[in-house]
Amino acid sequence: MTEELKEIGLDVGHRRVGRLMRENGIRVERSKKYKVTTDSNHAFNIGPNLLNRDFHADQPNQKWAGDISYVWTREGWLYLAVILDLHSRRVIGWAVSNRMKRDLAIRALNMAIAFRAPPKGCIHHTDRGSQYCSHDYQKLLCQHGFKVSMSGKGNCYDNAAVETFFKTIKAELIWRKSWETRRQAEVAIFEYINGFYNPRRRHSALGWKSPVAFERKVA
Secondary structure (H helix, E strand, O other): OHHHHHHOOOOOOHHHHHHHHHHOOOOOOOOOOOOOOOOOOOOOOOOOOOOOOOOOOOOOOOEEEEEEEEEEEOOEEEEEEEEEEOOOOEEEEEEEEOOOOHHHHHHHHHHHHHHHOOOOOOEEEEOOOHHHHOHHHHHHHHHOOOEEEEOOOOOHHHHHHHHHHHHHHHHHOHHHOOEOOHHHHHHHHHHHHHHHHOOOOOEHHHOOEOHHHHHHHHO
16 A cells, blocks of 8 residues: 555655554455365375475566465355466466366466466476366376476465465455355456456565566566
8 A cells, every 4th residue: 555655656654554544444354264175185196395485486487386265155156276477476377167176277277378388397386186186287287398396285385475365365355245146256356367466466575566567677
């Protein structure tokens, strides 16, 4: 909020912004009910943790990270799979479904591959859920020359960058209203990612630039 105000010419500090937000009843929303999305009880092979919590990347397409989360609607759960480029935290692939199956994760990955055409050797990091360990998903990674990396068992901190994205979209979009239909939530997610998060939302880790602006600066 402070950086947004500075950009339009208002010279304010964090403390003043915080005070004004409190006085006007503006607060951060963070906690909601939890739903497990990682099924690690399977017989598929599990990759090593190549990322090892190093979420920094000097250039695009060096390190990608993916995960699956959920949105409650009156029709039932809607599952959201995303792929982030860790260089800029940009969402480069995403997909939604009413089922948390491997095709959901594959569609998000295919979008990212089509958008970025990554070079061989890009690290692809996820948890060890069955969707990501499945033969079909791993075959796709192999075809495009990815280095497979997976989090430790039950350790969400190993994929903290994507977890942070999910916390952000839930606080700024998902938890702000009740969703009547899955389609309604899907359209809102599309508009949030492509209309706000990627081109406009500022990140402290990026020097208070948006993912798109950060990539332009590097280019």
